[in-house]
Amino acid sequence: MPGAELRHDSADRRGMAMNAILGVAAESVNAAAEVMLLPSLILAFFAAELTPSYATIGLAPAIATSFWTLARLPALLITGSRRRQQPWAFAAALVRAAAVAVLAVVASRTDPAGLAQSARPLIGTFFLCLIVYALAGGFGSVPSAALLRSAVAGDSWSLFSRRRSVWSAILCALAALIAARLLGANALPFPGSYGRLFLVATVCLIAVAVFTAAMREPLTVAPALSAPGLSPRALRQTFFDSRYRRFLLFRVLLSSTAAIDPFLFLYAVTRLGAPMTAIGGYVLAGVLGWILSSPVWMWLARRSGARAVLQGAAVVRLIAPAIALVLPPLAATQMVRDRFPDGSALSTLYGVAFFAIGATLAAQSRGGYDYLAALAPRSLLATYAGMTNALLAVVAFAPVLGGALIQRAGYEGFFGAIVALGLAAVFASGALPEIPMPARFQSEPGLLETGPRALLASRL
Structure with a gap:
């Protein structure tokens, strides 16, 4: 009936508007979490506290970048042709949060005095969690981008991008201040200070998963990313x-x-x-x-x-x-x-x-x-x-x-x-x-x- 169609269109518009808000929240909070987990600075120095090997220190940003990039190819092959992208994006967000949560718990519970005897358990846990985090992040970036493309109305994409940029900048600066506070002069002894920072990052990643799950994925299929x-x-x-x-x-x-x-x-x-x-x-x-x-x-x-x-x-x-x-x-x-x-x-x-x-x-x-x-x-x-x-x-x-x-x-x-x-x-x-x-060029997200x-x- 015409009235039912009007109500359905109105509900779709409200859903798209809410999706845009949730998308901005997910993207900006995710950016803040990644600032608190910067591989080339925070994670590299975390590794430096555990090993004298410069090559091992350099392995932290190497794993974060290469594994993230390589994980995108199987994601394109597996999820590119599927209509539902939300479950994949949500599952990847949960895996990332779980990996950082494990690292936060282990770092918080590690006795600083025990590190003088052997740092192998902590550094092994660190690299294992980093690998899982990087793989899940790279894999999840594909369905997350596809979900945003389909869930945010095309005519409002420019406004969405501007809001995402503004809020990402604000939350990234706030995340840097949090890192400065938790790792500053009054910080807990290592690795407890990093454990607190990883815990805050875990909360942010859980919030990203919640925002992703709350988005309303439309029935229409967005153009799939091509492998x-x-x-x-x-x-x-x-x-x-x-x-x-x-x-x-x-x-x-x-x-x-x-x-x-x-x-x-x-x-x-x-x-x-x-x-x-x-x-x-x-x-x-x-x-x-x-x-x-x-x-x-x-x-x-x-x-x-x-x-x-x-x-x-x-x-x-x-x-x-x-x-x-x-x-x-x-x-x-x-x-x-x-x-x-x-x-x-x-x-x-x-x-x-x-x-x-x-x-x-x-x-x-x-x-x-x-x-x-x-x-x-x-x-x-x-x-x-x-x-x-x-x-x-x-x-x-x-x-x-x-x-x-x-x-x-x-x-x-x-x-x-x-x-x-x-x-x-x-x-x-x-x-x-x-x-x-x-x-006028608009990059394909x-x-x-x-x-x-x-x-x-x-x-x-």
Whole structure:
């Protein structure tokens, strides 16, 4: 009956409006949880408290990035053709929450005195939970994106994206402040302080699962995310595309410079005398770098295109290793020692390195997908993206090699190698071909991650 149809349409509109609110809540709270679990800073330093091996420390961000990326392929194959995406997204959210909850309980109940005898049980639990967390996160990102695409009305997607960005920025900054508080001067002895932080992250992840379950998945099927085409013809066309090879070389070089990220804080503690409680402030610096630079990259993308954004990312990437190389000799001069005897000002200045890393990741997030989408043939975009992410999953283990290099050549040799890689990335960005950008381009959500979670690692 006409009246029944009107009531049904009205209920659908109310459901879509509520879905948008729940979607913003789920995405922003999830971003906050991931800030509290930053692999390149928080999780890397957690591992550093348990092992003297630099290679093992570098394994934390390597696992988080590579396993997250690799888990997306089976997710595309398994869930891509299914009508219901909500159960998969909800199950993945629960698994992530359970993994962090186990780590929180074990870290909270571990006796600090017992770690002096053997840290193997805790570090084994840490890496096991990290693997499960990363796999569930990568797998769940596919159905979660598909659920959002179908549950949020198309004509309100732009408004939804703006609200998601604003609330994600607010909650990410709040999460950084929470991390600074829980790991600050009045924190519990290690690992109890991290146990509390992981507990807060667990609460956030449970909230994400609740928001996901509360969404109303419509009966209509959204266009499924396409799995990368692996036919010999598609792979051949990808490899023989000279423009794509230049882009891939640039991305490999730029992503390789991320090997420095998990060791910057250790360097600050060992060489600059920064207190271990400064980790929260550096997390906040990274988040602020992301938030404050995003409008600049957006303006640059609109004015000059995604190529200019990627070139800017390569230049800004050089700031962190340059500061790490310059600051210790500067701190050793008599003039600086007389002016800043306690070294706190230098530790604060060192935060610029983390600010630059956050800004770089924001640029990669904005420019990476847009440039590749304009470069690749539309029918092969999934193949181009899949090949890129597969290679970056291997490059994600650069911190492990970086840790081995530190043990052989010291920090100075390692930072010099990173500067050389960064300069090579700058030159490679100059070789990127000019690609005409669409007048109005809207990235397809879920194919490649472009949200605040790019702070986790240098994903495309």
